[in-house]
Amino acid sequence: MRSVAFTTSLVAVLLLAAPLVPAAELRASLTDRDLVPVSDTVLILSPVGESRSATIPRAASPPVVMDQVNMQFEPAVLVIPQGAKVTFPNSDSVAHQVYSFSPAKRFALGLYRGVRHAPVDFEQPGLVVLGCNIHDFMIGYIVVADSPYFGKTNGAGEVQITDLPAGTYTVKAWGPRFKDKEARVLQKITLRGDDKLTLNVKLEGSLLPVRGVAGKMKGLRY
Numbered sequence: 001m002r003s004v005a006f007t008t009s010l011v012a013v014l015l016l017a018a019p020l021v022p023a024a025e026l027r028a029s030l031t032d033r034d035l036v037p038v039s040d041t042v043l044i045l046s047p048v049g050e051s052r053s054a055t056i057p058r059a060a061s062p063p064v065v066m067d068q069v070n071m072q073f074e075p076a077v078l079v080i081p082q083g084a085k086v087t088f089p090n091s092d093s094v095a096h097q098v099y100s101f102s103p104a105k106r107f108a109l110g111l112y113r114g115v116r117h118a119p120v121d122f123e124q125p126g127l128v129v130l131g132c133n134i135h136d137f138m139i140g141y142i143v144v145a146d147s148p149y150f151g152k153t154n155g156a157g158e159v160q161i162t163d164l165p166a167g168t169y170t171v172k173a174w175g176p177r178f179k180d181k182e183a184r185v186l187q188k189i190t191l192r193g194d195d196k197l198t199l200n201v202k203l204e205g206s207l208l209p210v211r212g213v214a215g216k217m218k219g220l221r222y
């Protein structure tokens with residue numbers, strides 16, 4: 001009887017403690033070598049070694065949206081976890097024909113307006129470059145992350161990633177200004193408990209000039 005009572009109270013303590021499990025967070029700020037903020041850039045924290053077991057199980061979640069507005073993909077850069085589904089509604093009055101030839105996901109959606117196609121599965125991590133067969137200038141990016149821990153820099157080049165389990169992570173980045181299609185490994189970090197880590201990263205090497213893929217077409221109307 002004593003052991004049952006002990007077990008019961010231990011369970012109660014664990015339940016009470018559950019909401020208090022510490023989680024770490026990372027704030028990062030990305031600039032180019034001229035200290036210009038690098039926006040619309042995805043940061044992925046991939047657990048390393050034993051830390052991989054900290055990865056939360058893949059849960060079925062509603063499809064993420066990659067819209068088409070004013071003949072641009074919206075958002076221009078979308079980051080999703082591996083296994084996520086994406087819908088590609090067309091909010092324009094003209095029809096689009098969305099496709100990708102990227103190794104991480106080849107697909108093509110027949111010419112359409114509105115919501116006509118079923119969500120697309122993204123099972124392989126990597127970069128998926130989107131185009132439209134009708135409008136060559138349309139370009140969008142889906143980054144399929146090999147980890148549920150990611151974020152995207154805002155206009156000031158800043159990103160915050162919260163609820164990180166303790167562990168060691170490889171920090172990787174990819175954005176439209178990168179010349180490679182592979183995410184660039186920035187560094188390894190180890191987070192304990194409720195660490196709050198700040199990284200100020202100056203991306204070495206040359207990046208494509210700032211113009212903004214979406215910005216290029218600003219003002220164009222049809």
Ligand SMILES: [Cu+2]
Nearest residue numbers: 096132134135
């Ligand atoms: Cu189009």
